[in-house]
Amino acid sequence: MSGNGKMKAFVYHDVNDGRFVERDIPTILDPRDAIVKVQLSTICTSDFHVLHGAVPSANKGIILGHEFVGDVIAVGDAVKKIKPGDRVVSNVETFCGECFFCKRGFVNNCVEGGWYLGCRIDGCQTEYVRVPIADNGLTIIPEKLDYVDVLACSCVLPSGYFGAELAEIHPGDTVVVLGCGPCGYTSMMCARLFGPAQIIAVDRHDDRGEFALKQGWADVFINPKKQNVEEVVKSLTGGRGADSVIEMAGKDGTFELAWKVARPNGIVVLTAMYEEDQVLPLPSMYGKNLIFKTGGVDASKNQMLVDLIAGGKLNPRPLFTHFKPLNDISNIYNFFMNKEDGCIKVAITPYEE
Numbered sequence: 088m089s090g091n092g093k094m095k096a097f098v099y100h101d102v103n104d105g106r107f108v109e110r111d112i113p114t115i116l117d118p119r120d121a122i123v124k125v126q127l128s129t130i131c132t133s134d135f136h137v138l139h140g141a142v143p144s145a146n147k148g149i150i151l152g153h154e155f156v157g158d159v160i161a162v163g164d165a166v167k168k169i170k171p172g173d174r175v176v177s178n179v180e181t182f183c184g185e186c187f188f189c190k191r192g193f194v195n196n197c198v199e200g201g202w203y204l205g206c207r208i209d210g211c212q213t214e215y216v217r218v219p220i221a222d223n224g225l226t227i228i229p230e231k232l233d234y235v236d237v238l239a240c241s242c243v244l245p246s247g248y249f250g251a252e253l254a255e256i257h258p259g260d261t262v263v264v265l266g267c268g269p270c271g272y273t274s275m276m277c278a279r280l281f282g283p284a285q286i287i288a289v290d291r292h293d294d295r296g297e298f299a300l301k302q303g304w305a306d307v308f309i310n311p312k313k314q315n316v317e318e319v320v321k322s323l324t325g326g327r328g329a330d331s332v333i334e335m336a337g338k339d340g341t342f343e344l345a346w347k348v349a350r351p352n353g354i355v356v357l358t359a360m361y362e363e364d365q366v367l368p369l370p371s372m373y374g375k376n377l378i379f380k381t382g383g384v385d386a387s388k389n390q391m392l393v394d395l396i397a398g399g400k401l402n403p404r405p406l407f408t409h410f411k412p413l414n415d416i417s418n419i420y421n422f423f424m425n426k427e428d429g430c431i432k433v434a435i436t437p438y439e440e
């Protein structure tokens with residue numbers, strides 16, 4: 088805290104113009120709100136999409152960021168589950184829990200929610216955050232876990248689980264994951280929960296693929312700059328192709344690669360956040376009878392993900408390769424985006440006076 092009820096914050100001022108400024112510390116505005124003191128936050132690729140002006144619902148002037156852990160310091164009168172003193176992890180999505188969509192788990196399309204923090208309202212790349220509908224927007228961290236153990240539960244781990252679940256993986260399947268970024272990695276580790284025979288990671292950077300192998304998240308790594316991905320996947324699947332493909336890369340050509348490496352009647356999951364339209368060449372895939380599923384994460388299972396971490400069944404901790412203070416936030420954006428020093432994700436520690 089900078090004194091006088093002010094705090095430091097990184098703000099989406101305008102397209103390609105993020106600024107580190109002073110803001111008022113937030114207060115309870117709605118009885119369902121909680122105020123959380125941020126202990127660790129992190130930058131998501133989605134924050135870049137906001138900064139680039141590629142998220143139509145984003146409001147200029149908001150504090151960026153939706154992935155954080157911290158301590159609850161105040162709650163509104165209508166908050167039941169969360170109380171001051173609780174250590175909590177945020178949810179990328181704000182949702183009511185009661186509407187048609189929420190009751191079916193489709194919280195991304197909640198009638199009074201969706202992606203709010205760091206998009207439509209102030210987010211977490213700061214010192215204090217107001218979290219609306221806090222009973223749904225926050226998950227309590229079990230005593231045995233550190234903040235960093237669950238920092239991925241805000242967004243990247245739910246996104247990976249969402250992709251893996253859409254992929255309808257059966258024991259013995261072959262799953263291809265396109266993209267060895269944070270959400271590619273979490274897709275792999277969550278795909279593993281469903282018992283596939285092999286997980287094939289695809290990325291244009293050897294170090295990223297090797298990291299997935301080293302962590303045990305993938306069994307095979309293919310670099311499309313060195314090998315023909317379609318041919319290698321076929322050679323590993325009796326000539327068929329993958330049962331499921333999770334496209335998390337969202338880069339040039341990865342949409343096409345996703346449906347090409349899938350076997351006939353396979354499932355192609357498109358969870359990448361594209362900045363441009365993609366072409367669906369139906370004549371080329373006619374008769375392949377593919378199932379396409381698209382999605383922005385429904386982060387409705389964060390308690391389960393925290394439980395899986397506490398139970399030793401998931402470990403996203405290795406994603407956080409670097410720790411840096413909030414003071415350096417402007418530089419951390421580039422550091423993360425340019426993957427400097429092998430950076431996968433940066434855990435941003437509190438502001439240092």
Ligand SMILES: [Zn+2]
Pocket residue numbers: 131132133153154179242243
């Ligand atoms: Zn995110």
Ligand SMILES: [Zn+2]
Pocket residue numbers: 182183184185186187188189190196197198199200
């Ligand atoms: Zn709802």
